[in-house]
Ligand SMILES: Nc1ncnc2c1ncn2[C@@H]1O[C@H](COP(=O)(O)OP(=O)(O)OP(=O)(O)O)[C@@H](O)[C@H]1O
Ligand SMILES: [Mg+2]
């Protein structure tokens with residue numbers, strides 16, 4: 001049998017399988033219970049958090065021949081057709097490729113025909129914000145007086161681009177990013193079902209990288225599984241997800257903080273050699289600076305799902321940190337990120353910024369550079385201001401004149 005991507009295989013099929021969207025599922029369930037189904041819904045929120053899945057579950061629930069409470073049975077003909085995408089009554093339209101007025105006009109005509117097998121005809125229009133203005137207007141006419149048996153579900157990641165005239169005719173549901181802990185539990189659950197061993201820290205990396213998008217998390221997991229033969233472990237996962245940058249950015253940040261310029265030079269050469277992205281590295285450096293500042297000021301780290309590696313990294317760094325220096329370093333990195341946007345010569349700009357950051361205590365008078373015992377050259381020396389006799393002579397000269 002051919003391999004099915006995890007995101008497809010584990011698409012939620014019932015309301016109770018749709019994670020992290022309690023507000024949405026509860027309201028939809030109530031509408032079903034009280035038989036108060038609206039004729040137009042707008043599902044909005046970040047990508048990969050369950051909008052299309054929710055639309056399909058809802059379409060099944062209202063057309064299911066044998067519902068289990070408010071959940072669809074997923075067994076009857078109607079449910080099966082919807083799951084396999086062959087239903088003639090549940091029509092999914094991609095707004096991005098059917099953007100024009102002609103497509104919407106033909107939809108307007110089709111809408112008038114009664115459903116073939118089900119109680120309701122459901123139109124799921126994805127990426128609805130991509131429709132042209134004319135198409136929006138044509139759609140509006142349909143929305144004003146839809147036949148009783150028609151339900152529209154619009155899905156979009158950009159509700160701000162949907163015309164207000166459409167918004168005002170829809171019930172709006174805001175989907176949220178998936179919480180890190182929920183996402184991790186879901187990954188664990190899926191790996192257990194698939195009988196695949198894993199290290200938790202590897203999952204932490206995947207979760208962090210997915211930034212609340214469940215589809216991304218499952219696709220990354222797919223990649224890692226394909227790459228590692230057996231266990232989803234931290235080494236392979238970091239390697240595969242480009243966390244090589246992570247290791248180098250940690251080393252670089254540590255050398256900057258310790259003002260170890262020799263090591264900084266070695267690392268800069270390594271970065272050039274491996275062709276790593278300056279912008280990505282700088283983002284990591286900013287992240288480290290922020291985390292360090294939290295650590296210094298509040299003794300906490302603002303990281304969800306801290307990996308063992310990160311914990312160790314910050315633990316070791318702690319005694320070298322001072323908030324005064326972190327503020328100064330932060331400014332340098334922020335400036336670097338702007339410079340990388342606006343100027344060429346990325347390599348030079350990057351090198352200059354990194355050198356500046358790693359010698360900052362020699363550039364500006366920061367009191368709190370003690371506390372660490374490292375490169376003695378890095379400690380600010382009190383500059384002996386020479387007495388300049390010339391001035392006196394000058395004055396004497398003038399006096400004489
Ligand atoms: N809330 C969720 N609970 C469980 N799995 C989810 C959830 N959201 C997304 N997924 C997983 O991600 C896949 C894609 O989800 P879905 O297509 O519903 O997202 P979407 O919000 O419509 O994304 P897009 O905006 O990109 O269209 C699902 O098949 C499922 O595997
Ligand atoms: Mg979708």
Ligand SMILES: [Zn+2]
Nearest residue numbers: 064073076079
């Ligand atoms: Zn059913």
